[in-house]
Amino acid sequence: MQPTTFKSIKTSLFALIVSFTFSCLFTNPSFADNPIYPDFVDRKITGIELGTSYLKELKSVYGEGLSVLSDEGVCYFSEKENTFIIFSLCEDNLVCSYDLSKDKDLWGECSNYKTIHSLKTGKGISLGDSIEKVIGIYGWPESSKPINNLNEVKSLDYHTDYTRDRRVTLFYDASLYFENGKLKRLFIHDGN
Numbered sequence: 001m002q003p004t005t006f007k008s009i010k011t012s013l014f015a016l017i018v019s020f021t022f023s024c025l026f027t028n029p030s031f032a033d034n035p036i037y038p039d040f041v042d043r044k045i046t047g048i049e050l051g052t053s054y055l056k057e058l059k060s061v062y063g064e065g066l067s068v069l070s071d072e073g074v075c076y077f078s079e080k081e082n083t084f085i086i087f088s089l090c091e092d093n094l095v096c097s098y099d100l101s102k103d104k105d106l107w108g109e110c111s112n113y114k115t116i117h118s119l120k121t122g123k124g125i126s127l128g129d130s131i132e133k134v135i136g137i138y139g140w141p142e143s144s145k146p147i148n149n150l151n152e153v154k155s156l157d158y159h160t161d162y163t164r165d166r167r168v169t170l171f172y173d174a175s176l177y178f179e180n181g182k183l184k185r186l187f188i189h190d191g192n
Contacts, residue, residue: 039137039138039139040138040139040141040158040160040174041160041165041167041168041172042121042122042123042125042138042174042188043122043167043172043188043190044121044122045085045098045119045120045121045122046061046062046117046118046119046120047061047117048061048062048087048095048098049095049122050095050096050097050098050169050188050189050190050191051094051095051096051168051169051170051190051191052094052169053094053095054092054093054094054095055074055089055093055095056093057095058074058087058095059074061117062074062076062115062117063076063113063115064113065087065110065113066109066110066112066113068086068107068109068110069086069088072088072089073086073087073088073089074086074087074089075087075107075109075110075113076110076113076114076115077107077110077111077112077113077114077115078114078115078116078117078118078119079114080116080118081118081119081126081127082102083100083101083102083119083126083127084099084100084101084102084103084104084106084107084110085098085099085100085115085119086098086099086101086107086110088189090191094191096169096189096190096191097187097188097189097190097191098187098188099185099186099187100119100126100127100185100186100187101127101184101185101186102127102184102185103185121186121188123137123138124137125137125138125176125183125186126183127183127184127185127186128182128183129182129183130181130182130183131153131156131178131181131182131183132181134156134176134183135156138156138158138174141156141157141158142158142159153178153181154177154178154179155175155176155177155178156174156175156176156178157173157174157175157176158172158173158174158175159171159172159173159174160172168190169190169191170190170191171189171190171191172188172189172190173187173188173189174186174187174188174189175187175188
């Protein structure tokens with residue numbers, strides 16, 4: 001009987017790991033259908049999902065709203081949260097983005113189109129959240145640089161596309177703007 005060498009154990013272990021990984025990726029349908037995605041993809045907000053919901057669904061959830069952006073968007077106002085939400089439409093009236101803002105100068109005309117819905121994303125992000133909470137949920141953006149003081153951060157940007165994430169319709173962008181460490185504006189887009 002020949003003694004087992006460290007090299008042969010290492011080679012066998014490597015072969016086992018490669019074999020297991022291959023079988024998980026290509027033969028296990030539950031893993032293949034549910035791959036691991038970036039934490040920051042957050043397409044839902046109160047019954048609407050970017051890239052899959054249409055204007056008709058939007059109006060059934062939120063009501064008529066005010067037509068804005070040359071009829072390529074609809075806006076609403078949450079009195080409870082003192083927040084405006086503007087949905088943008090892509091071709092065929094597909095809802096492809098939303099913008100949460102407290103900016104009355106920009107969206108004040110939407111104040112008469114009230115919604116009772118909570119304006120939190122599917123992952124629980126809402127205006128006023130701390131940058132620490134956002135990073136805790138979404139993770140660091142790809143383009144982040146070392147930051148000494150989180151209160152100095154003005155924005156975080158996240159990007160992916162359909163080639164890296166099958167949940168994404170075409171191109172996914174999330175831009176989050178902060179003031180004094182608190183989320184002031186949130187824009188999420190999934191489309192062309």
